[in-house]
Amino acid sequence: MAQSVTVADLVKNTHLSVFWGREYLDRPITTSDISRPGLELTGYFNYYPAKRIQIFGITETSFAKGMSDEELKEVMTKMCQPETPAFVISTQLEPPEQLVAAAKKAHIPILGSKLTTSRILSNMTTYLEAKLAERKSIHGVLVEVYGLGVLITGDSGIGKSETALELVKRGHRLIADDRVEVYQQDEQTLIGQAPKILNHLLEIRGIGIIDVMNLFGAGAVRSQSKVDLIVHLDQWNKDTKYDRLGTDRETTRIFDVDLKKLTIPVKPGRNLAIIIETAAMNFRARSMGYDATKVFDENLNELIKENATKNDKEQKYQKQEEEQNKQDISKDANKDPE
Incomplete structure (x- = not known):
């Protein structure tokens, strides 16, 4: 059974700061996946993962600055769904005003970090995967x-x-x-x-x-x-x-x-x-590659091999002796009597 995690737990264990919404940090986090809303900023919401934490980095905030006020308001309102746990702004960036307004209306906290997007993304993923794992x-x-x-x-x-x-x-x-x-x-x-x-x-x-x-x-x-x-x-x-x-x-x-x-x-x-x-x-x-059982087996096989070789030599020597005895007997039998 997985443990429950709140936004407050995330803030405490990944050293995030609270930009807005300290009173709403009890919102639950149900998935370790984290989203970087690139497509959503273009207006594509067909597969918007609303249950994930949404993280804004330099790329997302730069793109948002090029959008009109009305477009940005519409996008940010759509992103602030009831199941969205929190927004995270990396690299000490200022969140867009339209995001702050929409988040306040939906009671979704906005968190910040001085770390880069990749670093804070890794930290949050590691923590959430450990806490939410079965x-x-x-x-x-x-x-x-x-x-x-x-x-x-x-x-x-x-x-x-x-x-x-x-x-x-x-x-x-x-x-x-x-x-x-x-x-x-x-x-x-x-x-x-x-x-x-x-x-x-x-x-x-x-x-x-x-x-x-x-x-x-x-x-x-x-x-x-x-x-x-x-x-x-x-x-x-x-x-x-x-x-x-x-x-x-x-x-x-x-x-x-x-x-x-x-x-x-x-x-x-x-x-x-x-x-x-x-x-x-x-x-x-x-x-580390050392197996005492394997060494024992190798030593045993070597001993068996040595004994087999020794037995072969003894049998060969014995056969030679028997052959020599036969030859001696044959010579003695063929000698002329005096």
Whole structure:
């Protein structure tokens, strides 16, 4: 489920200034797409995206200056639709008087920025895409380990939070405990963060809720992180076959992104924090092109090849000895008796 965003949120998080309409900043923004109304200034409104924020740069304001007063009034009135969230004027330009008049009449705020059109367009798009993206809530713990976002999953009570606490004590950072809100940033990237009510908090059975930032410092937490790897904690079962060589390529799909998944059996005596640290380092090594499993396979194949060559040589030598023995026997049989 996507979060709701208002014009006030946009102003606060993209450092815009309010030229007019501060009392109307509660207007909702429903799309991350932003429009540069070039065709609309020529009078073409067949496909006017009224739900988008409308941004005016040097090109749009220069074109508007060449229009007659009546033409500009008509165009600006058409652009000020009830669902239009706001107008943004870039590069510290003055908005056209006709736009100000039409916006006041429709109660649409006009915002300004000293940044160029391309820069403010990028900033607003990045912020709105993150805030308006569809979100999925996942039961688990998200920890940043050696710069990698590791999502720890498993049944309730298996030790996810305790493992996260040990990782924090070892210098890694907590992002979210119990519930992780995940959204897709692009085609290959998932971002995870904690619900606002659980931010920086960790639940340890027998102790209760602890504030990780308060106990371990600001360096022990992060507000959000990319999700790179899933580590699933599974209660040890002697009848279950677990991957021992690292040849399994299990993945989990969240939205449109496939994530590598490791299943770690849990039983008394296993240090899960160290195992997860090692899993993260091994994942990074593989992403950089080094695969220990591949090296093992190559070494094994080389050993098999060497043994096969050795056996061939031994068999060849044995055959030569047998042939030589036959020849010796034959010579002895053909000797004249004295």
